[in-house]
Amino acid sequence: MAYDLVIIGAGPAGITAAVYAARKKIDFIVITGNIGGQAAWSGDIENYTGYQFITGPELASKFEEHIKRYAVPVREAEEVTAIEKGAGLIRVRTAKGQYESKTVIIASGKISKELGVPGEKEFKNKGLTYCATCDGPLFAGKDVAVIGGGNSALDAAIQLMKIAKKVYIINNLPELGGDRVMREKAESSPAVTVINNARVMAIKGGRMVSAITVKTAGGEKEIPLEGVFVEIGLVPNSGFAGIVDRNERGEIKINSRNETSVPGIFAAGDVTDVPEKQIIVAAGEGSKATLSAFKYLSRIR
Numbered sequence: 001m002a003y004d005l006v007i008i009g010a011g012p013a014g015i016t017a018a019v020y021a022a023r024k025k026i027d028f029i030v031i032t033g034n035i036g037g038q039a040a041w042s043g044d045i046e047n048y049t050g051y052q053f054i055t056g057p058e059l060a061s062k063f064e065e066h067i068k069r070y071a072v073p074v075r076e077a078e079e080v081t082a083i084e085k086g087a088g089l090i091r092v093r094t095a096k097g098q099y100e101s102k103t104v105i106i107a108s109g110k111i112s113k114e115l116g117v118p119g120e121k122e123f124k125n126k127g128l129t130y131c132a133t134c135d136g137p138l139f140a141g142k143d144v145a146v147i148g149g150g151n152s153a154l155d156a157a158i159q160l161m162k163i164a165k166k167v168y169i170i171n172n173l174p175e176l177g178g179d180r181v182m183r184e185k186a187e188s189s190p191a192v193t194v195i196n197n198a199r200v201m202a203i204k205g206g207r208m209v210s211a212i213t214v215k216t217a218g219g220e221k222e223i224p225l226e227g228v229f230v231e232i233g234l235v236p237n238s239g240f241a242g243i244v245d246r247n248e249r250g251e252i253k254i255n256s257r258n259e260t261s262v263p264g265i266f267a268a269g270d271v272t273d274v275p276e277k278q279i280i281v282a283a284g285e286g287s288k289a290t291l292s293a294f295k296y297l298s299r300i301r
């Protein structure tokens with residue numbers, strides 16, 4: 001049996017696409033790694049209309065409540081590995097099976113970039129993490145480092161400075177980037193030490209992380225600590241979407257109707273080449289993608 005629509009991802013873009021699909025009574029499913037996406041990782045959200053302040057996990061649970069209200073069929077913890085197009089139908093492959101559909105919306109967002117230094121793989125989830133919101137509370141009263149110098153790093157440092165004993169920000173540029181208001185919050189905390197022009201060379205430890213090696217103009221030094229939060233940016237989750245045109249950053253190219261280079265395949269949110277990577281933008285793009293898919297379905301019926 002073929003679906004009318006398969007939505008890949010359940011971050012702000014995929015969830016909004018799903019709410020619109022349910023309200024249009026489209027026969028669809030959502031296939032996703034998790035519910036909430038990056039929105040669930042963010043600390044304080046102060047720019048989603050209707051909420052003057054909400055935390056990332058709270059907003060993610062509001063999203064989940066919203067799709068439950070429409071009994072959206074969600075296949076969670078299922079990763080899409082490939083998309084193929086035959087004569088007419090589109091096939092979506094996952095590690096668990098395959099699904100055929102007349103249309104697809106790719107809303108698979110972005111994922112954290114890795115540092116690529118010795119010890120990173122070994123200590124993943126053993127003191128090294130990519131999500132301050134999820135794992136920050138495990139480091140109460142401990143010394144930690146945030147690697148990075150942009151908004152994601154600052155968001156992590158601001159969350160951690162309320163929990164950890166000491167927070168080093170290891171930034172490879174001469175000064176911190178990101179929004180001024182966030183920089184000021186982080187830099188004014190006595191718990192935070194910023195080390196600019198610094199590169200992390202290795203993550204060290206035994207069973208768990210116990211230090212990082214950092215290189216500055218003054219040479220290499222070891223900083224003893226128990227937690228490392230890698231916040232050096234994000235890459236699009238588009239590896240499975242080689243069927244559609246992507247730009248040099250791997251983002252899926254779309255037009256103003258969320259159409260990709262392949263008829264019937266639409267995309268929305270951070271995985272696309274829409275330059276603004278924000279929750280409200282992703283949500284709006286998700287709604288547009290479903291409305292375009294709905295029009296496409298009406299045309300091919």
Ligand SMILES: Cc1cc2nc3c(=O)[nH]c(=O)nc-3n(C[C@H](O)[C@H](O)[C@H](O)COP(=O)(O)OP(=O)(O)OC[C@H]3O[C@@H](n4cnc5c(N)ncnc54)[C@H](O)[C@@H]3O)c2cc1C
Pocket residue numbers: 008009010011012013014031032033034035036037038039040041042043044045046047048078079080081107108109110111152155156237240268269270271277278279280282
């Ligand atoms: C730390 C941090 C703080 C932020 N703070 C803010 C803020 O305050 N305000 C703001 O507006 N924005 C903020 N953002 C940005 C915002 O979270 C993103 O722009 C938004 O979440 C993008 O939504 P999305 O649905 O496109 O993708 P994502 O949120 O990345 O969701 C992608 C979804 O796709 C799923 N997925 C990925 N690959 C696959 C696959 N192969 N198969 C199946 N499913 C897959 C994932 O499980 C996930 O559910 C923040 C981001 C970060 C990282």
